[in-house]
Amino acid sequence: MNQRFETAKAKYEAVGVDVDKAMKEAGRITLSMHCWQGDDVRGFDQKGPLSGGIQTTGNYPYSARTPEELFQDIEKVLSYVPGKQHKLNLHACYAIFEDGEWADRNRLEPKHFKKWVELAKKNGLGLDFNPTFFSHPLAESATLSSENEEVRKFWIQHGIQSLKISEYLATETGVPCLMNIWIPDGFKDIPADRKGPRARLKDSLDQILSTPYDSEKVKVSVESKVFGIGMESMTVGSHEFYMNYASRNDIYCLIDTGHFHPTENVADKLSSMLLFDDKVALHVSRPVRWDSDHVVLFNDDLRELALEIVRNGADRFFIGMDYFDASINRVSAWTNGMRNMEKALLYACLTPNEKLKELQDKRNFTELMSLRERVKTLPFGDIWDCYCEKQGVLKEDEWFEDCRKYESEVLSKRV
Ligand code: RNT
Ligand code: ZN
Numbered sequence: 001m002n003q004r005f006e007t008a009k010a011k012y013e014a015v016g017v018d019v020d021k022a023m024k025e026a027g028r029i030t031l032s033m034h035c036w037q038g039d040d041v042r043g044f045d046q047k048g049p050l051s052g053g054i055q056t057t058g059n060y061p062y063s064a065r066t067p068e069e070l071f072q073d074i075e076k077v078l079s080y081v082p083g084k085q086h087k088l089n090l091h092a093c094y095a096i097f098e099d100g101e102w103a104d105r106n107r108l109e110p111k112h113f114k115k116w117v118e119l120a121k122k123n124g125l126g127l128d129f130n131p132t133f134f135s136h137p138l139a140e141s142a143t144l145s146s147e148n149e150e151v152r153k154f155w156i157q158h159g160i161q162s163l164k165i166s167e168y169l170a171t172e173t174g175v176p177c178l179m180n181i182w183i184p185d186g187f188k189d190i191p192a193d194r195k196g197p198r199a200r201l202k203d204s205l206d207q208i209l210s211t212p213y214d215s216e217k218v219k220v221s222v223e224s225k226v227f228g229i230g231m232e233s234m235t236v237g238s239h240e241f242y243m244n245y246a247s248r249n250d251i252y253c254l255i256d257t258g259h260f261h262p263t264e265n266v267a268d269k270l271s272s273m274l275l276f277d278d279k280v281a282l283h284v285s286r287p288v289r290w291d292s293d294h295v296v297l298f299n300d301d302l303r304e305l306a307l308e309i310v311r312n313g314a315d316r317f318f319i320g321m322d323y324f325d326a327s328i329n330r331v332s333a334w335t336n337g338m339r340n341m342e343k344a345l346l347y348a349c350l351t352p353n354e355k356l357k358e359l360q361d362k363r364n365f366t367e368l369m370s371l372r373e374r375v376k377t378l379p380f381g382d383i384w385d386c387y388c389e390k391q392g393v394l395k396e397d398e399w400f401e402d403c404r405k406y407e408s409e410v411l412s413k414r415v
Contacts, residue, residue, distance in 0.1 A: 053228020
Protein backbone atom coordinates (compact mmCIF):
# COMPACT_ATOMS: atom_id res chain seq x y z
CA MET A 1 0.00 0.00 0.00
CA ASN A 2 2.65 2.47 1.07
CA GLN A 3 4.64 1.90 -2.07
CA ARG A 4 1.57 2.31 -4.23
CA PHE A 5 0.61 5.46 -2.35
CA GLU A 6 4.07 6.99 -2.73
CA THR A 7 4.09 6.29 -6.46
CA ALA A 8 0.61 7.74 -6.87
CA LYS A 9 1.50 10.77 -4.80
CA ALA A 10 4.51 11.49 -7.01
CA LYS A 11 2.30 11.36 -10.10
CA TYR A 12 -0.08 13.90 -8.58
CA GLU A 13 2.80 16.08 -7.47
CA ALA A 14 4.04 16.10 -11.05
CA VAL A 15 0.90 18.02 -12.02
CA GLY A 16 1.21 20.37 -9.06
CA VAL A 17 -1.18 18.75 -6.58
CA ASP A 18 -0.36 18.62 -2.86
CA VAL A 19 -1.83 15.23 -1.93
CA ASP A 20 -1.61 15.57 1.86
CA LYS A 21 -3.32 18.95 1.73
CA ALA A 22 -6.02 17.56 -0.58
CA MET A 23 -6.75 14.68 1.82
CA LYS A 24 -7.01 17.09 4.75
CA GLU A 25 -9.29 19.40 2.79
CA ALA A 26 -11.62 16.57 1.75
CA GLY A 27 -11.72 15.26 5.32
CA ARG A 28 -13.10 18.55 6.61
CA ILE A 29 -16.20 18.55 4.39
CA THR A 30 -19.51 17.80 6.07
CA LEU A 31 -22.13 15.60 4.43
CA SER A 32 -25.69 15.36 5.65
CA MET A 33 -26.80 11.75 5.34
CA HIS A 34 -30.52 11.32 4.69
CA CYS A 35 -32.24 8.93 7.10
CA TRP A 36 -34.75 7.75 4.47
CA GLN A 37 -32.72 5.28 2.36
CA GLY A 38 -33.03 2.63 5.09
CA ASP A 39 -36.82 2.16 4.98
CA ASP A 40 -37.94 3.43 1.57
CA VAL A 41 -39.03 6.86 2.90
CA ARG A 42 -41.71 5.25 5.10
CA GLY A 43 -41.03 6.81 8.48
CA PHE A 44 -42.77 5.93 11.73
CA ASP A 45 -45.82 8.19 11.99
CA GLN A 46 -48.23 6.57 9.53
CA LYS A 47 -48.83 3.34 7.66
CA GLY A 48 -49.99 4.68 4.30
CA PRO A 49 -48.09 4.58 1.00
CA LEU A 50 -45.36 7.00 -0.08
CA SER A 51 -47.09 9.87 -1.87
CA GLY A 52 -46.19 13.26 -3.33
CA GLY A 53 -45.07 12.18 -6.80
CA ILE A 54 -41.93 10.43 -5.58
CA GLN A 55 -41.44 6.67 -5.73
CA THR A 56 -39.29 3.99 -4.18
CA THR A 57 -39.22 0.95 -6.41
CA GLY A 58 -37.95 -2.56 -5.72
CA ASN A 59 -38.65 -5.36 -3.28
CA TYR A 60 -35.30 -6.20 -1.74
CA PRO A 61 -35.99 -7.70 1.71
CA TYR A 62 -34.75 -6.56 5.14
CA SER A 63 -35.92 -2.94 5.15
CA ALA A 64 -35.63 -1.36 8.62
CA ARG A 65 -39.02 -1.49 10.35
CA THR A 66 -38.37 0.14 13.70
CA PRO A 67 -36.28 3.04 15.00
CA GLU A 68 -33.89 0.49 16.52
CA GLU A 69 -33.34 -1.26 13.19
CA LEU A 70 -32.94 2.02 11.33
CA PHE A 71 -30.43 3.29 13.91
CA GLN A 72 -28.47 0.06 13.65
CA ASP A 73 -28.29 0.40 9.85
CA ILE A 74 -27.34 4.08 10.05
CA GLU A 75 -24.45 3.30 12.38
CA LYS A 76 -23.32 0.52 10.05
CA VAL A 77 -23.34 2.84 7.03
CA LEU A 78 -21.51 5.59 8.90
CA SER A 79 -18.81 3.12 9.87
CA TYR A 80 -17.98 2.87 6.14
CA VAL A 81 -17.94 6.61 5.43
CA PRO A 82 -14.75 8.67 5.71
CA GLY A 83 -14.96 12.07 7.39
CA LYS A 84 -15.57 12.81 11.04
CA GLN A 85 -18.07 15.65 11.09
CA HIS A 86 -21.14 14.51 9.28
CA LYS A 87 -24.79 15.22 9.88
CA LEU A 88 -27.94 13.16 9.75
CA ASN A 89 -30.89 14.53 7.80
CA LEU A 90 -34.29 13.73 9.33
CA HIS A 91 -37.82 13.94 8.02
CA ALA A 92 -40.71 14.82 10.30
CA CYS A 93 -42.39 11.47 9.51
CA TYR A 94 -39.53 9.82 11.42
CA ALA A 95 -40.93 11.08 14.73
CA ILE A 96 -40.56 8.45 17.42
CA PHE A 97 -43.55 8.01 19.71
CA GLU A 98 -43.30 6.37 23.09
CA ASP A 99 -45.81 4.71 25.40
CA GLY A 100 -48.56 4.37 22.79
CA GLU A 101 -48.65 8.12 22.13
CA TRP A 102 -49.16 9.47 18.60
CA ALA A 103 -49.25 13.04 17.29
CA ASP A 104 -50.36 14.31 13.92
CA ARG A 105 -47.96 16.45 11.87
CA ASN A 106 -49.41 19.73 13.14
CA ARG A 107 -48.76 18.61 16.71
CA LEU A 108 -45.25 17.23 16.44
CA GLU A 109 -42.89 18.44 19.13
CA PRO A 110 -39.18 18.36 19.92
CA LYS A 111 -39.68 15.46 22.34
CA HIS A 112 -40.61 13.19 19.42
CA PHE A 113 -37.04 13.54 18.17
CA LYS A 114 -35.28 12.92 21.47
CA LYS A 115 -34.09 9.48 20.41
CA TRP A 116 -32.57 10.98 17.25
CA VAL A 117 -30.72 13.51 19.38
CA GLU A 118 -29.35 10.66 21.50
CA LEU A 119 -28.18 8.85 18.36
CA ALA A 120 -26.57 12.05 17.04
CA LYS A 121 -24.74 12.72 20.30
CA LYS A 122 -23.53 9.15 20.54
CA ASN A 123 -22.02 9.39 17.05
CA GLY A 124 -20.87 13.02 17.10
CA LEU A 125 -23.32 14.05 14.38
CA GLY A 126 -25.14 17.29 13.60
CA LEU A 127 -28.81 17.09 12.61
CA ASP A 128 -30.84 18.60 9.76
CA PHE A 129 -34.60 18.53 9.44
CA ASN A 130 -37.38 18.41 6.85
CA PRO A 131 -41.07 18.95 7.49
CA THR A 132 -42.94 16.11 5.71
CA PHE A 133 -45.60 17.48 3.36
CA PHE A 134 -46.47 14.08 1.80
CA SER A 135 -47.56 10.55 2.76
CA HIS A 136 -50.53 11.89 4.73
CA PRO A 137 -54.31 11.94 4.09
CA LEU A 138 -54.33 15.76 4.10
CA ALA A 139 -51.57 15.90 1.46
CA GLU A 140 -53.63 14.10 -1.18
CA SER A 141 -54.48 17.18 -3.21
CA ALA A 142 -52.25 20.04 -2.04
CA THR A 143 -50.51 21.30 1.09
CA LEU A 144 -49.13 24.84 1.53
CA SER A 145 -50.80 25.95 -1.72
CA SER A 146 -54.17 24.37 -0.94
CA GLU A 147 -57.38 26.19 -1.81
CA ASN A 148 -58.90 24.56 1.28
CA GLU A 149 -58.07 26.94 4.13
CA GLU A 150 -58.36 24.23 6.81
CA VAL A 151 -55.88 22.02 4.99
CA ARG A 152 -53.53 24.92 4.34
CA LYS A 153 -53.66 25.89 8.03
CA PHE A 154 -52.80 22.35 9.04
CA TRP A 155 -49.66 22.38 6.91
CA ILE A 156 -48.64 25.89 7.98
CA GLN A 157 -48.80 24.65 11.56
CA HIS A 158 -46.65 21.67 10.55
CA GLY A 159 -44.08 24.13 9.21
CA ILE A 160 -44.15 26.13 12.43
CA GLN A 161 -43.74 23.01 14.58
CA SER A 162 -40.84 21.98 12.34
CA LEU A 163 -39.05 25.25 13.07
CA LYS A 164 -39.34 24.51 16.80
CA ILE A 165 -38.05 20.99 16.30
CA SER A 166 -35.15 22.25 14.16
CA GLU A 167 -34.18 24.76 16.83
CA TYR A 168 -34.23 22.01 19.43
CA LEU A 169 -32.00 19.80 17.27
CA ALA A 170 -29.50 22.65 16.85
CA THR A 171 -29.50 23.48 20.56
CA GLU A 172 -28.94 19.86 21.55
CA THR A 173 -26.17 19.12 19.05
CA GLY A 174 -24.55 22.56 19.10
CA VAL A 175 -24.55 22.51 15.29
CA PRO A 176 -26.87 24.71 13.17
CA CYS A 177 -29.76 22.78 11.65
CA LEU A 178 -30.81 23.19 8.03
CA MET A 179 -34.60 23.03 7.76
CA ASN A 180 -35.56 22.30 4.19
CA ILE A 181 -39.04 22.81 2.80
CA TRP A 182 -40.16 20.74 -0.14
CA ILE A 183 -43.82 20.34 -1.05
CA PRO A 184 -45.26 18.11 -3.77
CA ASP A 185 -48.08 20.48 -4.82
CA GLY A 186 -48.85 20.60 -8.52
CA PHE A 187 -51.23 19.66 -11.30
CA LYS A 188 -51.45 16.61 -13.53
CA ASP A 189 -53.05 18.56 -16.33
CA ILE A 190 -52.87 22.11 -17.57
CA PRO A 191 -53.99 24.42 -14.77
CA ALA A 192 -56.48 27.22 -15.33
CA ASP A 193 -54.94 29.32 -12.60
CA ARG A 194 -51.22 29.27 -11.93
CA LYS A 195 -51.03 32.43 -9.88
CA GLY A 196 -53.55 31.45 -7.19
CA PRO A 197 -51.70 28.37 -5.88
CA ARG A 198 -48.36 30.19 -6.01
CA ALA A 199 -49.79 33.18 -4.15
CA ARG A 200 -51.11 30.84 -1.47
CA LEU A 201 -47.74 29.07 -1.20
CA LYS A 202 -46.05 32.45 -0.79
CA ASP A 203 -48.48 33.45 1.94
CA SER A 204 -48.05 30.09 3.72
CA LEU A 205 -44.27 30.43 3.73
CA ASP A 206 -44.62 34.00 5.01
CA GLN A 207 -46.78 32.75 7.86
CA ILE A 208 -44.37 29.95 8.77
CA LEU A 209 -41.31 32.20 8.69
CA SER A 210 -42.95 35.02 10.63
CA THR A 211 -42.88 32.71 13.65
CA PRO A 212 -39.89 33.79 15.73
CA TYR A 213 -36.95 31.39 15.52
CA ASP A 214 -33.23 31.69 16.16
CA SER A 215 -31.72 32.20 12.72
CA GLU A 216 -28.25 31.45 14.07
CA LYS A 217 -29.41 27.96 14.92
CA VAL A 218 -31.92 27.27 12.19
CA LYS A 219 -31.09 27.83 8.53
CA VAL A 220 -34.14 27.54 6.29
CA SER A 221 -34.03 26.41 2.67
CA VAL A 222 -36.65 25.87 -0.03
CA GLU A 223 -36.42 23.10 -2.65
CA SER A 224 -37.86 23.50 -6.12
CA LYS A 225 -38.74 20.84 -8.64
CA VAL A 226 -39.55 20.65 -12.32
CA PHE A 227 -42.30 18.02 -12.08
CA GLY A 228 -43.53 15.04 -10.07
CA ILE A 229 -45.34 11.84 -10.99
CA GLY A 230 -49.02 12.70 -11.35
CA MET A 231 -48.08 16.38 -11.39
CA GLU A 232 -46.56 16.64 -14.84
CA SER A 233 -48.10 19.91 -16.00
CA MET A 234 -47.26 22.33 -13.24
CA THR A 235 -45.27 22.38 -10.02
CA VAL A 236 -46.30 25.18 -7.67
CA GLY A 237 -42.85 25.43 -6.06
CA SER A 238 -40.89 25.99 -9.25
CA HIS A 239 -37.27 27.11 -9.48
CA GLU A 240 -38.17 30.75 -10.31
CA PHE A 241 -40.62 30.84 -7.43
CA TYR A 242 -38.13 29.66 -4.83
CA MET A 243 -35.07 31.52 -6.16
CA ASN A 244 -36.98 34.75 -5.74
CA TYR A 245 -38.60 33.76 -2.49
CA ALA A 246 -35.28 32.74 -0.95
CA SER A 247 -33.38 35.84 -1.99
CA ARG A 248 -36.11 38.27 -0.86
CA ASN A 249 -36.57 36.54 2.47
CA ASP A 250 -32.97 35.90 3.30
CA ILE A 251 -33.25 32.14 3.38
CA TYR A 252 -31.47 29.54 1.23
CA CYS A 253 -32.29 27.94 -2.06
CA LEU A 254 -31.87 24.17 -2.23
CA ILE A 255 -30.83 22.63 -5.51
CA ASP A 256 -31.72 18.95 -5.89
CA THR A 257 -29.66 17.50 -8.73
CA GLY A 258 -32.68 15.45 -9.85
CA HIS A 259 -35.06 18.37 -10.11
CA PHE A 260 -34.10 19.88 -13.44
CA HIS A 261 -34.47 18.95 -17.05
CA PRO A 262 -32.15 15.99 -17.78
CA THR A 263 -30.03 18.04 -20.19
CA GLU A 264 -29.46 20.90 -17.73
CA ASN A 265 -26.04 21.06 -16.12
CA VAL A 266 -26.80 21.46 -12.42
CA ALA A 267 -23.14 22.05 -11.52
CA ASP A 268 -23.19 25.14 -13.72
CA LYS A 269 -25.88 26.79 -11.58
CA LEU A 270 -23.90 27.00 -8.37
CA SER A 271 -21.40 29.76 -9.13
CA SER A 272 -24.19 32.07 -10.30
CA MET A 273 -26.13 31.51 -7.12
CA LEU A 274 -23.09 32.06 -4.93
CA LEU A 275 -22.55 35.51 -6.41
CA PHE A 276 -25.83 36.53 -4.80
CA ASP A 277 -25.88 34.44 -1.66
CA ASP A 278 -23.38 33.21 0.91
CA LYS A 279 -24.45 29.58 0.70
CA VAL A 280 -26.34 27.11 -1.44
CA ALA A 281 -28.03 23.96 -0.16
CA LEU A 282 -27.84 20.74 -2.16
CA HIS A 283 -29.64 17.45 -2.42
CA VAL A 284 -27.30 15.14 -4.24
CA SER A 285 -29.30 12.59 -6.16
CA ARG A 286 -29.10 10.74 -9.48
CA PRO A 287 -31.95 11.13 -11.90
CA VAL A 288 -32.33 8.49 -14.58
CA ARG A 289 -34.66 10.00 -17.20
CA TRP A 290 -36.70 11.56 -14.40
CA ASP A 291 -36.30 12.36 -10.70
CA SER A 292 -35.87 8.67 -9.97
CA ASP A 293 -33.57 9.08 -6.96
CA HIS A 294 -31.15 6.33 -8.04
CA VAL A 295 -28.09 5.73 -5.84
CA VAL A 296 -25.44 8.41 -6.38
CA LEU A 297 -22.56 7.04 -8.48
CA PHE A 298 -19.00 8.25 -8.99
CA ASN A 299 -19.82 9.56 -12.45
CA ASP A 300 -19.09 12.65 -14.54
CA ASP A 301 -22.06 14.60 -13.15
CA LEU A 302 -21.01 13.99 -9.58
CA ARG A 303 -17.37 14.86 -10.26
CA GLU A 304 -18.38 18.12 -11.95
CA LEU A 305 -20.61 18.96 -8.99
CA ALA A 306 -17.81 18.22 -6.53
CA LEU A 307 -15.37 20.33 -8.55
CA GLU A 308 -17.75 23.29 -8.30
CA ILE A 309 -18.12 22.70 -4.55
CA VAL A 310 -14.37 22.62 -4.01
CA ARG A 311 -13.59 25.53 -6.35
CA ASN A 312 -16.19 27.77 -4.70
CA GLY A 313 -15.29 26.67 -1.16
CA ALA A 314 -17.03 23.70 0.44
CA ASP A 315 -18.01 25.81 3.47
CA ARG A 316 -20.44 27.62 1.18
CA PHE A 317 -22.58 24.53 0.73
CA PHE A 318 -24.97 22.44 2.75
CA ILE A 319 -24.38 19.06 1.13
CA GLY A 320 -27.33 16.75 1.70
CA MET A 321 -27.83 13.36 0.09
CA ASP A 322 -31.16 12.30 -1.39
CA TYR A 323 -31.61 8.88 -2.99
CA PHE A 324 -33.66 5.81 -2.18
CA ASP A 325 -33.39 2.44 -3.84
CA ALA A 326 -35.39 -0.56 -2.62
CA SER A 327 -34.15 -2.97 -5.28
CA ILE A 328 -30.77 -3.74 -3.67
CA ASN A 329 -29.37 -4.15 -0.16
CA ARG A 330 -30.23 -0.77 1.37
CA VAL A 331 -27.13 -0.56 3.55
CA SER A 332 -24.94 -1.04 0.49
CA ALA A 333 -27.01 1.47 -1.52
CA TRP A 334 -26.66 4.03 1.25
CA THR A 335 -22.93 3.34 1.60
CA ASN A 336 -22.18 3.53 -2.11
CA GLY A 337 -23.91 6.89 -2.41
CA MET A 338 -22.12 8.35 0.60
CA ARG A 339 -18.72 6.98 -0.33
CA ASN A 340 -19.15 8.16 -3.89
CA MET A 341 -19.81 11.70 -2.71
CA GLU A 342 -16.67 11.46 -0.57
CA LYS A 343 -14.73 10.10 -3.54
CA ALA A 344 -15.90 12.91 -5.79
CA LEU A 345 -14.89 15.51 -3.21
CA LEU A 346 -11.45 13.96 -2.76
CA TYR A 347 -11.12 13.75 -6.55
CA ALA A 348 -11.98 17.46 -6.80
CA CYS A 349 -9.43 18.34 -4.11
CA LEU A 350 -6.85 16.31 -6.06
CA THR A 351 -7.45 18.31 -9.22
CA PRO A 352 -4.94 21.05 -10.13
CA ASN A 353 -7.73 23.64 -10.04
CA GLU A 354 -5.45 26.70 -9.87
CA LYS A 355 -3.40 25.55 -12.81
CA LEU A 356 -6.48 24.77 -14.90
CA LYS A 357 -7.94 28.18 -14.12
CA GLU A 358 -4.71 29.87 -15.07
CA LEU A 359 -4.75 28.09 -18.42
CA GLN A 360 -8.33 29.19 -19.00
CA ASP A 361 -7.48 32.80 -18.15
CA LYS A 362 -4.64 32.65 -20.66
CA ARG A 363 -7.12 31.09 -23.10
CA ASN A 364 -4.67 28.26 -23.54
CA PHE A 365 -7.38 25.72 -24.27
CA THR A 366 -4.93 23.34 -25.94
CA GLU A 367 -3.02 22.69 -22.73
CA LEU A 368 -6.15 22.93 -20.62
CA MET A 369 -7.74 20.00 -22.43
CA SER A 370 -4.56 17.93 -22.32
CA LEU A 371 -3.97 18.50 -18.62
CA ARG A 372 -7.58 17.73 -17.77
CA GLU A 373 -7.40 14.47 -19.68
CA ARG A 374 -4.06 13.57 -18.06
CA VAL A 375 -5.59 14.04 -14.61
CA LYS A 376 -8.28 11.50 -15.47
CA THR A 377 -5.73 8.69 -15.73
CA LEU A 378 -3.87 9.47 -12.48
CA PRO A 379 -3.98 6.63 -9.90
CA PHE A 380 -6.87 8.03 -7.90
CA GLY A 381 -7.78 4.64 -6.38
CA ASP A 382 -4.48 4.40 -4.50
CA ILE A 383 -4.99 7.80 -2.90
CA TRP A 384 -8.61 6.96 -2.09
CA ASP A 385 -7.57 3.75 -0.32
CA CYS A 386 -4.99 5.61 1.71
CA TYR A 387 -7.55 8.30 2.54
CA CYS A 388 -9.99 5.63 3.78
CA GLU A 389 -7.24 4.08 5.89
CA LYS A 390 -6.33 7.44 7.41
CA GLN A 391 -9.98 8.10 8.19
CA GLY A 392 -10.28 4.71 9.86
CA VAL A 393 -12.78 3.17 7.44
CA LEU A 394 -12.57 0.09 5.25
CA LYS A 395 -10.94 0.37 1.85
CA GLU A 396 -12.66 -0.06 -1.50
CA ASP A 397 -12.00 -3.81 -1.72
CA GLU A 398 -12.92 -4.42 1.94
CA TRP A 399 -16.21 -2.76 2.87
CA PHE A 400 -18.54 -4.76 0.66
CA GLU A 401 -17.48 -8.09 2.19
CA ASP A 402 -18.23 -6.66 5.62
CA CYS A 403 -21.59 -5.41 4.34
CA ARG A 404 -22.40 -8.87 3.01
CA LYS A 405 -21.65 -10.28 6.46
CA TYR A 406 -23.99 -7.69 7.99
CA GLU A 407 -26.73 -8.90 5.66
CA SER A 408 -26.30 -12.54 6.64
CA GLU A 409 -25.73 -11.95 10.36
CA VAL A 410 -28.11 -9.07 11.05
CA LEU A 411 -30.43 -8.07 8.19
CA SER A 412 -31.54 -11.56 7.18
CA LYS A 413 -32.62 -12.27 10.77
CA ARG A 414 -35.25 -9.55 10.44
CA VAL A 415 -37.93 -11.56 8.65
C1 RNT B 1 -38.62 15.04 -3.70
C2 RNT B 1 -37.54 15.82 -3.05
C3 RNT B 1 -37.43 15.65 -1.58
C4 RNT B 1 -37.55 14.21 -1.13
C5 RNT B 1 -37.19 14.00 0.31
C6 RNT B 1 -37.71 12.71 0.82
O1 RNT B 1 -38.62 15.16 -5.06
O2 RNT B 1 -36.32 15.54 -3.64
O3 RNT B 1 -36.27 16.23 -1.15
O4 RNT B 1 -36.76 13.38 -1.91
O5 RNT B 1 -37.59 15.08 1.05
ZN1 ZN C 1 -34.60 16.41 -2.69
